Amino acid sequence: MNEFDERVPELLKRAIGPVADAELKRDLWPRMLERLDSPAHRLPWWDWVLAAAILLCFILFPAAIPAVLYQF
C-alpha cells in the first residue's frame, strides 16, 4: 500500500475506535431459556390472511378445488 492508503486505515481507526469493553455484563441464559420456550416458527399475520382468502375462495367457488389440487 502506498502512503495515501496507509492514512485511510489510520483515519478509520481514529474515527470508529476499537471496542474498549467487549465483556458480557450479564448472564444471557435466562433469555436463552425464553427463546427456547418460544414457538420455533410463528406464522406472520399475512400468511393467515392468505390462508383465509384461499379458504373463502374454495367456499365461494368449490369448482376451483380440483383445478388447484391438479397443480400438486
Added chain:
Amino acid sequence: MELLEQFARGDSEAFEALFRQYQGEVYGWIVRMVRDPGAAEDLTVETFWRIYRARSRFDPRRSFGPWARRVATNLALEHLSTRRGETRLAEDCPPPCLRCLPPDPALAADLREKVVAAFGRLPVKLRAAATLAMVEETPYADIAEALGISIGTVKSRVFRAVRLLRRNLQRAGVEP
C-alpha cells in the same frame, strides 16, 4: 469431547454448559462486529438458538468454539446488512477510545462523521473484514476462520475496503 457428544445427542444440560462456557466469547466477537452491545446480546442468544436447532448435525470431533463463531459471524453479517450505513462513532465507546481522537475537536467531529458515513457505504462483507482487521486488529487467520474464507480473501477484502473507502472519502471532499 463427552460434553459435545451429549450436546449432539440433544442433552439440554450439555447445551446449558456449553452456553455458559461460550456466551462471553461469542458476545465479544459479535460486539466487535456490530458495535452495539444491545444488538450483540440479542445476536448471541440467536446464535445459540441456531446452534441448538442444528445440534444433530454437529460433529463432536470438531471444536465447538470455531463453529459458534462462524454461526455468530453469519448472524452479525445479516444484522449489518439490515442496518446498512450505521456504525458507532468513537465517542459511543467507553473512555479509552477517546485517546484516538485528533487534537482539534471541531474538525475531528466533522471528519469523523464523513469517515463513518463513507465507511457505512461499503458492502457489508468488506466493512466486516475491515472493522475486524483494521479497527479491532484481529489476526487475519481468526477473521478467515470466522468468515469461512481464506486468509488471502480476507486480505483482498481489506484492500478493497481501503480502496473504496478512499474513493468515498474523496467524493465527500476529504483528502487524507
